[in-house]
Amino acid sequence: MMPDRLTTTFAALADPTRRAILARLAKGETSVKEIAHPFSISPPAITKHLKVLERAGLIMRSREAQWRPCRLEAAPLKDVSEWVERYRSFWEQSFHRLDDYLFKLQTKETKKHVRKKQP
Amino acid sequence: MFEKNSPEVTLTLPSDREIAFTRIFEWPRYLLFEMWTKPEHVRHWWGCAGSTLTVCEIDLHPGGAWRFVMRMADGTDHPFKGVYREIVPAERLVYSECYDVPSLGTPEWLTTITFEELNGKTKLTNSLLHPSSEARDGHLQAGMEAGMVQTLNRLAACASVLAEAGVTNG
Numbered sequence: 001m002m003p004d005r006l007t008t009t010f011a012a013l014a015d016p017t018r019r020a021i022l023a024r025l026a027k028g029e030t031s032v033k034e035i036a037h038p039f040s041i042s043p044p045a046i047t048k049h050l051k052v053l054e055r056a057g058l059i060m061r062s063r064e065a066q067w068r069p070c071r072l073e074a075a076p077l078k079d080v081s082e083w084v085e086r087y088r089s090f091w092e093q094s095f096h097r098l099d100d101y102l103f104k105l106q107t108k109e110t111k112k113h114v115r116k117k118q119p
Numbered sequence: 120m121f122e123k124n125s126p127e128v129t130l131t132l133p134s135d136r137e138i139a140f141t142r143i144f145e146w147p148r149y150l151l152f153e154m155w156t157k158p159e160h161v162r163h164w165w166g167c168a169g170s171t172l173t174v175c176e177i178d179l180h181p182g183g184a185w186r187f188v189m190r191m192a193d194g195t196d197h198p199f200k201g202v203y204r205e206i207v208p209a210e211r212l213v214y215s216e217c218y219d220v221p222s223l224g225t226p227e228w229l230t231t232i233t234f235e236e237l238n239g240k241t242k243l244t245n246s247l248l249h250p251s252s253e254a255r256d257g258h259l260q261a262g263m264e265a266g267m268v269q270t271l272n273r274l275a276a277c278a279s280v281l282a283e284a285g286v287t288n289g
Contacts, residue, residue: 088128091128091142
């Protein structure tokens with residue numbers, strides 16, 4: 001996944017209302033009215049959030065039915081989690097190696113120090 | 120996946136364009152800065168478990184280039200390169216970073232490493248800023264500190280969405 005698509009996904013996920021919408025859609029497809037129900041914000045505001053999510057490829061809105069149900073698209077979320085996991089794991093392994101290396105250096109230094117002290 | 124994270128390296132989303140990884144080290148920050156900026160040290164630790172750095176070039180000044188090639192145990196090479204933007208000894212490093220494989224379009228991002236003292240330990244934050252040059256330059260002008268302020272830890276929220284959506288890595 002290219003970083004610019006990642007950025008779009010992260011930007012879409014950065015808003016708590018949009019995450020709540022995704023969490024709702026994770027339970028199954030539903031109407032815009034149903035999505036808007038738990039929120040105390042205007043229908044145009046909800047529509048705006050849905051557009052952001054749609055542009056990020058996180059939801060699909062059916063054009064077949066009159067009520068245009070929304071559906072969660074899991075692929076970008078999976079891409080994000082895979083990318084993050086790869087990156088995190090790279091640094092976790094590097095940091096382990098860094099700790100090991102520093103411990104080795106420290107041990108060497110201590111030994112040198114001890115040797116110096118002994119006549 | 121998020122919930123599999125070990126407590127060691129934690130992930131946060133400090134802003135819409137940033138992803139940050141944080142880890143506490145038992146070492147003083149000046150030492151970690153040395154480890155991060157001298158090839159004779161970097162080649163001992165940078166890279167996945169079992170890999171070796173076959174190339175490790177560092178020209179440590181603003182505008183200077185760096186280039187690493189990580190060779191995995193299976194013999195495959197993974198080249199990375201970038202340019203240093205800002206160097207504050209023992210405090211902060213800013214550099215561009217790119218997985219140097221032209222067939223993948225060599226996506227570039229901006230990395231900021233901050234070394235913060237924390238009761239004798241060091242809190243190291245590796246923050247990635249994606250991706251446009253406008254965003255990057257705007258970010259540099261706005262000052263890194265502002266961008267580094269972790270207003271929200273959105274990890275839990277993201278993880279819950281991912282979990283509910285049944286998204287897992289195998």
